[in-house]
Amino acid sequence: MLTKSPLSLVLAVSAFSVSVPVLAQGQDADASDDDEVIIVTALPPPPAAGAYGGTIVDRSAISDTASGRLEEALARVPGFQQFRRSDSRSANVSAQGISLRAIGGNAASRTLLLLDGVPQADAFFGFIPFSLLPADSIASARVTKGSGIGPFGAGAVAGVIELSAVAPAERPAFSLSATGGSQDARMLALSAAFPLGQGHVAVDLNHEAGDGFMTTPVSQRVAATVPARYRGDSLTLSAHVPVSDGVDLLPRVAMFRDDRTLRFAGADNGAEGVDASLRLLARGRWQLEALTWLQARDFSSIVVSATSFRPTLNQRATPTTGWGGKIELRPPVGPGRLVRFGADVRGADGYAAEDVLAASGVRTLSRRAGGQSLLAGAFVEGDLVLGALAVTGGGRIDHWRLDSGYAQEVRPDGTFQADSRFAGRRGTIASGRGAIAWTLASGLRVRASGYTGFRLPTLNELYRGFTVFPVTTRANAALSPERLRGWESGFEWSPSDALRFGVTAFDNRLGDAIANVTIGNNLRQRRNVQAIRARGVEATLHVEHGPVSIDGGWAWSHSRVRIAQGDVSALPLDGLRPAQSPAHSGSLSIAWSTGGWRAQIGIRHVGAQFEDDRNSDILPAATTVDALVRVPIRQGLTLSLRGENLFDEKVVTRNAAGSIDLGTPRTLWLALRWALD
Template sequence: MMGSGAAYAQTAPADDIVILGRGLDLPPGTPAYGTTVIDRDRLTNDASGRVEDVLSDVAGFQQFRRADSRSANPSAQGATLRALGGNASSRTLVLLDGVPIADPFFGYIPFNAIVPDRLAAIRVTRGGGSGPFGAGAVAGTIELVSADRSDLPPIAGEAFYGSRDAQTVSASVSPTLGRGFASLSGRFERGDGFMTTPADQRVAASVPARYRDWSANARAAIPIGGEAELQVRGLAFGDNRTLRFRGADSSSEGEDASIRLVSRGGWQVDALVYLQARNFTNKVISATTFRVTLDQRNTPSTGIGGKIELRPPIGGGHVLRVGGDARLADGELFEDAYSAAGLVTARRNAGGRSTVAGLFVEDDWTIGRLVLTGGARIDRWSITDGFFRERDANGAPTVANAFADRSGTEATGRGGLLLHATRWADLRAAAYTGFRLPTLNELYRPFVVFPITTQANAALSPERLRGIEGGVDLRPATGVQLSLTGFYNRLDDAIANVTLTPTLRRRANVRAIVATGIEASLAWRRGPFSLTASYAYSHSQVRAPGTALDGLAPAQSPRHAASATAAWSPKSGALLSLTARYVGDQYEDDLQTNVLPAATTVDAVARVPVGRRVSVIVRAENLFDAAVVTRNQAGSIDLGTPRTLWVGLRIAG
């Protein structure tokens, strides 16, 4: 579907059945939902080498904060789309080979554990989701697909050295084993980091945002019979970061495992089970005493789940999918609060469990040039065993809350149509509903970004989405693709961090967040030259009658976002590319008192082959050293990545 050479994000052509990875083929109705695909070349040739930055090629994608996974607090790495508001949890369902990868306690995405050269492609679908694990996809779905035998050389590796003594080393070994293959890969990176604090706000305790992380991945594909395959995966990762002040250290770690069975016979089958074991720690430093005020010393969590999807060969132009899935998240926090004198004042322990289990059915019906697609889910959810306990410095209980168990049933669905109106034009329309349970973090864990304390809320209700959209995909000339989409999304009972006082916020459901807007993309290729671009305009408002929030924009929701990449990549294997990204003004808080100014950054990559399997690569992040404000709390500011230069070698043999 995508050309070779300089890679790019593009809208999937509506007349193709796209095959991503070696799971089940995508049904013909998928493009009705405005799917965008990022290919392997683009993933492996970004200036930062980070998946979250490549995802920014899809205008409208955002994390809670503008910082990437080297300088953000890990718990702030929630992914969302369409300016539906930021509260650090993901409103987008993120899957790796069909397996949900969000942290089971926090809901954030461990981007530092996702290495671009382990992937074949990413597919992004905005809007409410259905099908497997569809609960949680209120803003969209991001599907990461692992590289397989055709993508991975037997031996590969790369090493980069960058500004501020930054180092990245990765390697993989991927031997063929009979009719199957295995791949073992690892990455280590570290850096002294940059000063996130502006020069005029630094104090003796200010330090650079140092980082150090690693990940190791093992994956095997084992043929079973003539048309079935067993896919086994194991992932382990660790991450340590420092933000703003000496001693403000955070860490995250995880061990994930999954087994997936894929059969491509008459009755196609996709079945999997997975297990996640995660942990998180964080120390909060006072901005006045520069001592530890809160030590979130342990946050263990476990995620367990599975699914089965069947595609019976019913014929008649139909592609029918039926199945079920289930997810369980369990976790708790252990934290100690300290006085200005450095003495423990309270010891807290809180946590709980949530489950979602659903059945789904989807069908695509091709009638000549028209494809009708539709699906429905029924989910049973529960939130149980919730508690919050606090003891004083002497161990005497001061708070002992046990929260009532809750459960419910949600019915959601989606439908769309795709009309191949002409050889060069496709028309599409879709409508959908969806829901998302509050995370254990939102329910039970308070947090502090000094001097603001945000309280948890064990009574939060699930979020519920309704949305419609329509669009057109054009191919007016060879190598040219254009896409335009208009949408209306309403997220009822949206979970927000609501300001109570200048130093206190609380998670709460607001009546709704309503987002309307347009999304446009362009992909052009001619010989070795390519140009891709995307733009998103989102007019997003909070509906909360009778409160100060009514009519305001949700926190962390820019109105404008754009991205463009121009590249030259001849058959020799060389590459020159420039990427520009723009993010408009957005607000730090729900009351629109602290603005994050618009920012434009430019990245550059040059690749020069120096042998059959060796290339020299030079990369530049934020080439013109633009100031990117990532946090603004009453004038206390954090900055994003400044100009960062890299040089390295890549070997593939």
């Protein structure tokens, strides 16, 4: 359960956020119905942002996926990966870290994911709660690889993904979608938006559940093997409130619960949380964005033995509070120019409480581990556009602190078996980035950029160990922040709106990379290795011809672990591929759209990768084919037929010394959606 004090605080913020539109009602009672209303939900993008080569995933690409999930849409971006190949229906909730460019798989995200400027990663583990981010509510995603640090702060060592929610005023007045699929899967989404005073309010309710599929191969199933059942629920309240001319307030409250069963009966894990945020935008001569947020989350998990098939560990609670704020100012400096500066702060406070169980179910040991982290930084960025030339650059300085770290083991009689207290640590890190782009008359744009960044280890990595049978991984309270430096160059050729082609070459080095290093038989520890170096090439293609469109992307990387000669225990890793990092990945989508009709087929390939740091357990390459057909029945009512993994490709998502988990098999869906404007 969520701890009482964070939850009470969040609910207080929630009550305030929901009440704001009511307080704003009637503030412009004399305004004419003919007055133009400008809906602003974000400050304009910097004029030279394209010099960093970001990829835009639009609303149709997000909504038109076979699974109906946001993570599938992001997976089409070359170089995007989750820690495991399984999605949020069959993965352990705490393993949903995201990364880019094969910089090394990690259950804690090396890519910063923002929703309207608010970090979404769990403050204790670093995973992304995708059940809190239904695809229908997302308007677009901008993916900036490598160079994402800028004004976004720590955590963007592999890049940043900026999600923009659909504004309340841009939603239909009412929409309802009901979806049924294989394995008794069902999805229900209800959305309503309505004006309130001079503002708008939106409500989103989402439910999904299913009996799940067998993640265990037939040859490894036992009596205790069960399908990967899942259930997720979320409720989101958002609003747009014009406070005065040119000033807008955007409150948001979201609540979710996510439950899953993995591999064996009783092996349940789940997360729940309440998030609240408040954003102020001013678009006068001086532009301003002020943002504050609060996150109250919890996670629980039961580990079942793969030999006795009885619970061996009950991670009963992981209550965590995350909070933060940001302010950004943009003074008037003239057309084609932009200066922005500001500051941000982020904090986390949480612990994991778990019980070790005997075969009889009796508690033999209790563990508790956690701590606090704090990040505070200031940044300045500048953009200059002179005709065909665009130049941008900036820097930031961050101060970090780790405090109150501890790890305890308590016997059933209340005496301590271990009681470790870790000294607080702190430091200051400077980082920066810069880019230049030149656009030719032929539609060819060439660009280059360089950047640095860092990521602070999560509370989970620092203080809490874990076991995925038969391997135990120890925590490490001495972990240092990861530091990245890199460069990239590329070109985009777009002679018309119907054709875009781009290629990017990159070279990134992640120093002090945090890895799970083997230190004994079935024993690992989180450690800083000297570096992970990832070099590679990415390519994208978009073609339109009448009603037909083609979108494709490919990523190739040469990613290797580098170990200092004095690091004897980790030396065997030198020159090996980082775990969970494929050399090749790509996707191709072909669609036909006209008059509300749409037919689409998608192909996605993920190259071979390794499960472990020693490159001994391989996850073979896999290619899956998806399809979608959408048919308009009448105004506002559509029917969709969707199919995932149509050829039932076997996708290995875990291989621990031959103990295998599989990904989503062939899954068919039928969906009805009704929208009333």
